[in-house]
Amino acid sequence: xxxxxxxxxxxxxxxxxxxxxxxxxxxxxxxxxxxxxxxxxxxxxxxxxxxxxxxxxxxxxxxxxxxxxxxxxxxxxxxxxxxxxxxxxxxxxxxxxxxxxxxxxxxxxxxxxxxxxxxxxxxxxxxxxxxxxxxxxxxxxxxxxxxxxxxxxxxxxxxxxxxxxxxxxxxxxxxxxxxxxxxxxxxxxxxxxxxxxx
Numbered sequence: 001x002x003x004x005x006x007x008x009x010x011x012x013x014x015x016x017x018x019x020x021x022x023x024x025x026x027x028x029x030x031x032x033x034x035x036x037x038x039x040x041x042x043x044x045x046x047x048x049x050x051x052x053x054x055x056x057x058x059x060x061x062x063x064x065x066x067x068x069x070x071x072x073x074x075x076x077x078x079x080x081x082x083x084x085x086x087x088x089x090x091x092x093x094x095x096x097x098x099x100x101x102x103x104x105x106x107x108x109x110x111x112x113x114x115x116x117x118x119x120x121x122x123x124x125x126x127x128x129x130x131x132x133x134x135x136x137x138x139x140x141x142x143x144x145x146x147x148x149x150x151x152x153x154x155x156x157x158x159x160x161x162x163x164x165x166x167x168x169x170x171x172x173x174x175x176x177x178x179x180x181x182x183x184x185x186x187x188x189x190x191x192x193x194x195x196x197x198x
Contacts, residue, residue: 006149007055007194009140015193016052016135023049023073027128034117036087039080042124046073049132051189054152056135057144069132076123083120086113149193156187 007015023045030038053061053070060066086109093099099106160183167176 004149004153004191005194006146009137009142009145012052012055012140012145012193013135013137016049016056019045019049019052020132020134024128027124031121031124031128034083034121036084036091039083039087039120043077043080043084046077047185048189048192049073051186052135052193053132055145055149055190055193057140057148060135060139061148063133065131065133069127069130072123072127072130076120076127079116079123080120082116083113086110086116149190152190153187156183156190159183160187 023042026038026041026045030042032038050070050073053066056066090106090109090113093106093109094101160180163176163180163183167173167180
């Protein structure tokens, strides 16, 4: 995907630092009350920070403190997947299928969600006290930012070009479709790094 303008060092630093603050705020919201929207918002903030982290030059990206923080992010993301799945299933069953909230299927689903929420809160508390080092634009070389950004875009684009035809060719290819959705989100968040604010 060469031709997409890379972020400047200032813009990449600005976005990365903004995403870190956004994640902290959304974690606070989640830890206060575990609504479906708050779970979704933390997960989105993690994905955005992941895109900024992935666009950093390799030496900075592989800084141990950054890697430790991103590892905590992925731990939260993994345990919160079950919470998010329960939220989506409940919405579909109640709102689209008309199953009453008191139905035993919904009650069992919410019991499972509650257990997953407890695990997600534990991970969320650990993540909340951790620190992702601020990105200093003075530590970023324009050429290295450009090269890394182009590498990331080319990789994601190649993955999409490989997987989209497979996912579209057969309705039973659910895993492939899910993979494509994830990669499209990754592409979107990477492109947002250099997009102008509306």
